[in-house]
Structure formats: structure tokens, C-alpha cells
Amino acid sequence: MIGVKRAVNPQLQMAGDGSGKADLTSLETLLRENPDNKFLVTLLSRENQHELCVIxxxxxxxxxxGCWWFMNxxxxxxxxxxxxxxxLGLSVIPQHSDARILDQLVYKxxxxxxxxxxxxxEKYQTLLDVGWTLTSSEVExxxxxxxxxxxxxxxxGN
Structure with a gap:
């Protein structure tokens, strides 16, 4: 989980963190130099999302x-x-829970x-509009x- 700025407002203690745009060069290097290791990544900054998809x-x-903290x-x-x-097609995990309390998990x-x-x-409708035949087993x-x-x-690794 990349992009948090810790203790932006220390008076708020654990609630005092903020967000900032991250430099993803280190992530690219980590991925390139460790091809046999797997990395699950989400980012806190909206501004980083397109670059993350390209990576x-x-x-x-x-x-x-997922969509983490202020992205939620x-x-x-x-x-x-x-x-x-x-x-990326359907090769992502669209959401996750980083909830600290049950109420956050429920509304999220x-x-x-x-x-x-x-x-x-919407995406299936686009396929149907161009003549794709969609089955319920494909949706499932x-x-x-x-x-x-x-x-x-x-x-x-499959």
C-alpha cells in the first residue's frame, strides 16, 4: 500500500495520515529485479492510478x-x-478490505x-452491441x- 504520508496532522494520532503522489520508479525496479517474487499493490493517490495500470x-x-483509504x-x-x-481487463482484484472496524467493511x-x-x-453491453454472444457461465x-x-x-502461478 503505497502513497501514505504519515502524521500529516499528529494531533489526530492514527487518523492524522494523509496522501501524496508516489514515485513508482522504485516499484518498477523491484518488479524488474525480482521476477520470481509476487507483489500485491494498491496506491493511495488518485494521480498514480494510470501509471500503476501501465506498470x-x-x-x-x-x-x-482495491481502493485504499481516501480512494474509497x-x-x-x-x-x-x-x-x-x-x-488490464478482468485481471485485477477490484476491491479489498483494509477496514479497522466492522462498520467500515459493511459500507465499503x-x-x-x-x-x-x-x-x-456497461462493459458487457458494449460487447453485446458489437455482436458478442455472452453466456451466463462467462459472467459467472x-x-x-x-x-x-x-x-x-x-x-x-497459473
Missing amino acids: GRKFKNLMIF NPSVIEEITRERIEL WIHSRQIIADVLV RDVNNLFGGNFDRFLN
Whole structure:
């Protein structure tokens, strides 16, 4: 999880962290020099997301996941989910939980699931509009991959 600026406001203690754009050169180097190691990465800055997707296209040992902290706003989740699917297809983990308390997990998944579903419906509609025949088993496969299969495959090297 890259991009946090610790203790921007120390008076807020654990709630005092902020976000900042990260230099992803070190990530590229880490991925390039360690091709047999696998890295799960999410970023805190909205401004870094496109660059992360491009890096994700270049390195098979990188799995991009979730929308972290300040990225966890419905409008931003939608933007990032669309961008990732457009650049990387369905080879990402669209959301994760970094919740410290159960309430965060509940609200995060309620809006995230709906946003992910809406993005998928739009993308499937685009395929249907150009003549693709879509089956329910393909949709089920894609959803299963997004919500667990991609992670399992990444870890197991398949």
C-alpha cells in the first residue's frame, strides 16, 4: 500500500495520515529485479492510478488490488475500476478490505459491489452491441475471478 504520508496532522494520532503522489520508479525496479517474487499493490493517490495500470501491463509479478483509504469514495472507486478494467481487463482484484472496524467493511462492500456490477454491465453491453454472444457461465466466471479467482491464480502461478 503505497502513497501514505504519515502524521500529516499528529494531533489526530492514527487518523492524522494523509496522501501524496508516489514515485513508482522504485516499484518498477523491484518488479524488474525480482521476477520470481509476487507483489500485491494498491496506491493511495488518485494521480498514480494510470501509471500503476501501465506498470501492471508490463509485469506479470504484479497484482493490482482495491481502493485504499481516501480512494474509497464511490465516484473514485467507479473511475478507478473502469480505468483498471479498460487497461488490464478482468485481471485485477477490484476491491479489498483494509477496514479497522466492522462498520467500515459493511459500507465499503455495499457501494463497491454495486459499482463493480455497474461497470461490468456497461462493459458487457458494449460487447453485446458489437455482436458478442455472452453466456451466463462467462459472467459467472468473470465475477468469480474478480472476487477470488484472480488472487488464487496469482498466488499459485497459473
